[in-house]
Amino acid sequence: xxxxxxxxxxxxxxxxxxxxxxxxxxxxxxxxxxxxxxxxxxxxxxxxxxxxxxxxxxxxxxxxxxxxxxxxxxxxxxxxxxxxxxxxxxxxxxxxxxxxxxxxxxxxxxxxxxxxxxxxxxxxxxxxxxxxxxxxxxxxxxxxxxxxxxxxxxxxxxxxxxxxxxxxxxxxxxxxxxxxxxxxxxxxxxxxxxxxxxxxxxxxxxxxxxxxxxxxxxxxxxxxxxxxxxxxxxxxxxxxxxxxxxxxxxxxxxxxxxxxxxxxxxxxxxxxxxxxxxxxxxxxxxxxxxxxxxxxxxxxxxxxxxxxxxxxxxxxxxxxxxxxxxxxxxxxxxxxxxxxxxxxxxxxxxxxxxxxxxxxxxxxxxxxxxxxxxxxxxxxxxxxxxxxxxxxxxxxxxxxxxxxxxxxxxxxxxxxxxxxxxxxxxxxxxxxxxxxxxxxxxxxxxxxxxxxxxxxxxxxxxxxxxxxxxxxxxxxxxx
Amino acid sequence: xxxxxxxxxxxxxxxxxxxxxxxxxxxxxxxxxxxxxxxxxxxxxxxxxxxxxxxxxxxxxxxxxxxxxxxxxxxxxxxxxxxxxxxxxxxxxxxxxxxxxxxxxxxxxxxxxxxxxxxxxxxxxxxxxxxxxxxxxxxxxxxxxxxxxxxxxxxxxxxxxxxxxxxxxxxxxxxxxxxxxxxxxxxxxxxxxxxxxxxxxxxxxxxxxxxxxxxxxxxxxxxxxxxxxxxxxxxxxxxxxxxxxxxxxxxxxxxxxxxxxxxxxxxxxxxxxxxxxxxxxxxxxxxxxxxxxxxxxxxxxxxxxxxxxxxxxxxxxxxxxxxxxxxxxxxxxxxxxxxxxxxxxxxxxxxxxxxxxxxxxxxxxxxxxxxxxxxxxxxxxxxxxxxxxxxxxxxxxxxxxxxxxxxxxxxxxxxxxxxxxxxxxxxxxxxxxxxxxxxxxxxxxxxxxxxxxxxxxxxxxxxxxxxxxxxxxxxxxxx
Ligand SMILES: [Zn+2]
Ligand SMILES: [Zn+2]
Ligand SMILES: [Zn+2]
Ligand SMILES: [Zn+2]
Numbered sequence: 034x035x036x037x038x039x040x041x042x043x044x045x046x047x048x049x050x051x052x053x054x055x056x057x058x059x060x061x062x063x064x065x066x067x068x069x070x071x072x073x074x075x076x077x078x079x080x081x082x083x084x085x086x087x088x089x090x091x092x093x094x095x096x097x098x099x100x101x102x103x104x105x106x107x108x109x110x111x112x113x114x115x116x117x118x119x120x121x122x123x124x125x126x127x128x129x130x131x132x133x134x135x136x137x138x139x140x141x142x143x144x145x146x147x148x149x150x151x152x153x154x155x156x157x158x159x160x161x162x163x164x165x166x167x168x169x170x171x172x173x174x175x176x177x178x179x180x181x182x183x184x185x186x187x188x189x190x191x192x193x194x195x196x197x198x199x200x201x202x203x204x205x206x207x208x209x210x211x212x213x214x215x216x217x218x219x220x221x222x223x224x225x226x227x228x229x230x231x232x233x234x235x236x237x238x239x240x241x242x243x244x245x246x247x248x249x250x251x252x253x254x255x256x257x258x259x260x261x262x263x264x265x266x267x268x269x270x271x272x273x274x275x276x277x278x279x280x281x282x283x284x285x286x287x288x289x290x291x292x293x294x295x296x297x298x299x300x301x302x303x304x305x306x307x308x309x310x311x312x313x314x315x316x317x318x319x320x321x322x323x324x325x326x327x328x329x330x331x332x333x334x335x336x337x338x339x340x341x342x343x344x345x346x347x348x349x350x351x352x353x354x355x356x357x358x359x360x361x362x363x364x365x366x367x368x369x370x371x372x373x374x375x376x377x378x379x380x381x382x383x384x385x386x387x388x389x390x391x392x393x394x395x396x397x398x399x400x401x402x403x404x405x406x407x408x409x410x411x412x413x414x415x416x417x418x419x420x421x422x423x424x425x426x427x428x429x430x431x432x433x434x435x436x437x438x439x440x441x442x443x444x445x446x447x448x449x450x451x452x453x454x455x456x457x458x459x460x461x462x463x464x465x466x467x468x469x470x471x472x473x474x475x476x477x478x479x480x481x482x483x484x485x486x487x488x489x490x491x492x493x494x495x496x497x498x499x500x501x502x503x504x505x506x507x508x509x510x511x512x
Numbered sequence: 513x514x515x516x517x518x519x520x521x522x523x524x525x526x527x528x529x530x531x532x533x534x535x536x537x538x539x540x541x542x543x544x545x546x547x548x549x550x551x552x553x554x555x556x557x558x559x560x561x562x563x564x565x566x567x568x569x570x571x572x573x574x575x576x577x578x579x580x581x582x583x584x585x586x587x588x589x590x591x592x593x594x595x596x597x598x599x600x601x602x603x604x605x606x607x608x609x610x611x612x613x614x615x616x617x618x619x620x621x622x623x624x625x626x627x628x629x630x631x632x633x634x635x636x637x638x639x640x641x642x643x644x645x646x647x648x649x650x651x652x653x654x655x656x657x658x659x660x661x662x663x664x665x666x667x668x669x670x671x672x673x674x675x676x677x678x679x680x681x682x683x684x685x686x687x688x689x690x691x692x693x694x695x696x697x698x699x700x701x702x703x704x705x706x707x708x709x710x711x712x713x714x715x716x717x718x719x720x721x722x723x724x725x726x727x728x729x730x731x732x733x734x735x736x737x738x739x740x741x742x743x744x745x746x747x748x749x750x751x752x753x754x755x756x757x758x759x760x761x762x763x764x765x766x767x768x769x770x771x772x773x774x775x776x777x778x779x780x781x782x783x784x785x786x787x788x789x790x791x792x793x794x795x796x797x798x799x800x801x802x803x804x805x806x807x808x809x810x811x812x813x814x815x816x817x818x819x820x821x822x823x824x825x826x827x828x829x830x831x832x833x834x835x836x837x838x839x840x841x842x843x844x845x846x847x848x849x850x851x852x853x854x855x856x857x858x859x860x861x862x863x864x865x866x867x868x869x870x871x872x873x874x875x876x877x878x879x880x881x882x883x884x885x886x887x888x889x890x891x892x893x894x895x896x897x898x899x900x901x902x903x904x905x906x907x908x909x910x911x912x913x914x915x916x917x918x919x920x921x922x923x924x925x926x927x928x929x930x931x932x933x934x935x936x937x938x939x940x941x942x943x944x945x946x947x948x949x950x951x952x953x954x955x956x957x958x959x960x961x962x963x964x965x966x967x968x969x970x971x972x973x974x975x976x977x978x979x980x981x982x983x984x985x986x987x988x989x990x991x
Pocket of ligand 3: 647
């Protein structure tokens with residue numbers, strides 16, 4: 034049982050120190066740690082050092098792991114360190130691994146920000162606006178604030194905490210997978226469960242726990258024929274045009290309302306069970322939110338449940354574009370000699386990337402054969418990531434649900450997401466432990482967009498949530 | 513009857529003055545009169561003045577018509593003058609209008625030229641390499657050389673010549689159509705027939721007369737839905753994707769082997785008559801030439817006649833590309849909110865641009881309706897030009913064929929072209945006179961490409977051809 038007095042004191046301390054936490058977040062936002070910009074690499078290192086200083090202050094033992102160099106825009110750059118931290122080492126306590134990232138997306142005032150993206154400002158409704166506020170500086174500082182609060186109120190920390198903060202998440206997480214694999218039996222050995230706070234509530238009022246992510250298989254389909262681009266006046270009608278072939282192939286992939294037509298692709302989609310169906314009833318989500326996000330009423334389904342299921346638990350196929358064809362404004366009568374069409378399939382349990390590739394390859398080759406074209410076809414899966422689904426019945430999730438009830442006085446929504454967060458699956462596969470996604474921010478935070486914000490309420494209650502979750506973890510039976 | 517002695521003297525003079533003509537071409541090539549480059553506009557004017565000096569020297573009365581300004585790359589630029597020249601005014605003679613252009617395509621050594629594009633050099637096989645040598649400085653100087661030769665040998669010029677040389681052909685011929693319309697009943701009033709030397713032999717050994725060009729209808733098909741680009745992970749499967757709709761529409765336009773599937777499009781294609789079929793038998797053209805030009809063996813037809821007919825006398829449809837979709841190398845999981853697909857139909861007699869647009873519009877709207885998509889469709893014909901076909905039995909063509917026989921000792925091929933030369937139709941419609949395309953260069957001159965050349969043989973014999981054609985015009989019965 035969690036000691037309610039302890040929680041009460043913890044909550045009180047957090048409430049009273051809000052402004053201190055906001056100042057701390059302001060300091061972090063002021064460091065433009067953009068991992069995808071070679072000119073900002075120094076700032077990513079600065080941000081790592083800023084965290085190390087906080088680790089030291091809080092008595093977190095740490096290692097700043099050098100994971101080598103990488104090449105970007107033709108330059109060889111040092112990768113920012115992956116910070117591994119340890120707080121507590123009591124064999125009687127559970128050990129929780131928390132992951133987050135200290136790098137951020139690019140941001141320029143000219144992109145449409147209402148204020149300098151590197152200066153955290155609070156508006157009249159309590160929105161803390163600044164790049165990285167919600168993704169992911171608020172959450173990672175949230176963990177550290179919770180530790181500090183426990184020290185200040187003189188309460189023992191309920192678990193052993195392992196920390197993994199990286200500085201390359203927005204740029205492919207270079208070096209992370211290798212490190213996790215290398216440390217699985219060492220640094221990560223005693224971990225009982227994993228908690229990642231790097232996603233968002235589905236909406237704007239109700240907290241959620243996230244237990245599933247779609248995978249992705251990204252394909253590059255190249256049709257080539259002539260040795261050079263041709264003039265359509267001179268050659269149109271006399272040669273097999275790669276563009277015509279590609280368009281016909283692409284037209285056979287998916288229907289306008291999203292049904293994938295590639296044989297075999299839908300075979301492994303997990304059946305919808307009654308208990309999963311049940312979880313959709315209470316979820317806070319309105320079609321209007323989707324329509325507002327897409328800025329149109331071109332949604333396929335007229336109800337929330339089918340919409341969420343289409344996003345989370347059924348595969349989808351999107352055609353992204355064509356490389357090698359004319360793509361500029363205006364008029365050009367080119368007959369492109371080689372075109373690469375790009376599409377991706379968002380996959381769900383129990384679909385497998387290798388089988389997806391095999392189905393796509395077989396289908397496209399067969400369909401290409403039917404065209405009778407003299408052109409050449411190449412089918413390539415350039416990126417494959419498995420879908421992820423966790424068990425929301427696991428004690429890790431139950432502890433988090435209990436914490437939500439104590440902080441927010443409501444049961445969390447059980448959500449999945451349509452996109453992927455690759456590290457989730459990496460941790461689950463490498464450590465073979467339950468992974469929980471426990472978001473701090475709201476669905477409208479605009480993580481990769483202009484005017485990214487974290488509501489002060491989410492930040493403060495989020496700190497409470499992360500701390501309370503660890504108390505619930507300590508109290509729960511882990512069998 | 514043409515006076516054979518006159519021709520003999522004319523030919524002899526041309527042969528003896530070859531080097532003088534090459535020097536003259538060298539001077540012209542040295543002026544980089546690139547009409548599409550604002551920084552070269554002054555050079556286009558310089559080239560106009562260079563021609564004016566030659567007009568004066570040859571006693572050609574002229575007007576350099578100022579056709580105003582235009583805006584290019586945000587700058588207001590003066591349009592180069594259209595040079596109208598008159599040589600001879602004898603009411604007993606026929607009047608022939610010759611058209612050509614003194615501007616050229618851009619050229620940079622770095623593009624892959626083997627020598628400075630603005631310095632005419634002659635290689636060991638007699639190729640005169642330089643930008644504009646074949647397109648179209650060689651031909652326009654050819655007419656003037658023919659005049660000069662007649663003066664030198666003291667022979668009366670056989671016709672009244674009207675000259676129309678413009679400096680904007682490679683950049684949309686701005687101002688030309690208006691001028692032609694305006695002068696149709698004035699400056700161009702007495703014209704009996706038109707001759708344009710601005711295209712090429714089909715191959716490399718046999719001269720041709722060109723009597724047909726395909727038209728073009730260029731379409732922009734826009735499908736739009738969401739108000740902004742979306743992330744395929746979050747939204748894939750829940751919204752109607754504009755790209756899916758566009759791809760399906762585009763797949764219904766044409767088969768891989770070039771059959772247009774839009775109902776009504778093929779209805780107005782002129783029937784293939786026996787006499788036209790006859791003209792294909794003798795044409796100098798080998799499939800290998802096509803394969804060498806396209807650098808592959810992806811030709812649709814296995815015989816020359818069908819290939820030429822597909823290029824010249826049947827419509828074709830080419831899909832050029834898509835604006836608004838992902839088109840760069842690499843991977844991007846965007847779901848584009850608005851995509852504009854571009855395709856064009858090359859039209860042939862007796863197809864009409866308005867009817868083509870109507871067929872395309874109707875068909876695409878019907879097919880879009882079948883998709884059941886909530887997205888919006890917009891169909892736009894952004895450019896429509898009619899096909900052109902002339903009568904090769906007209907005295908203008910017969911005179912030219914006679915001239916080819918006298919200069920080259922062979923009958924010319926009767927060809928058409930798959931592309932369009934808009935001024936052809938403009939002259940025919942405005943003056944209601946027969947228009948003949950009488951090329952000087954070979955099919956491999958590389959007019960808009962690197963290392964553009966005009967063979968010395970084509971230049972010299974071309975001067976003879978243009979002069980002889982005028983003698984044949986004078987001698988032939990024009991009824
Ligand atoms: Zn993040
Ligand atoms: Zn992010
Ligand atoms: Zn030209
Ligand atoms: Zn040209």
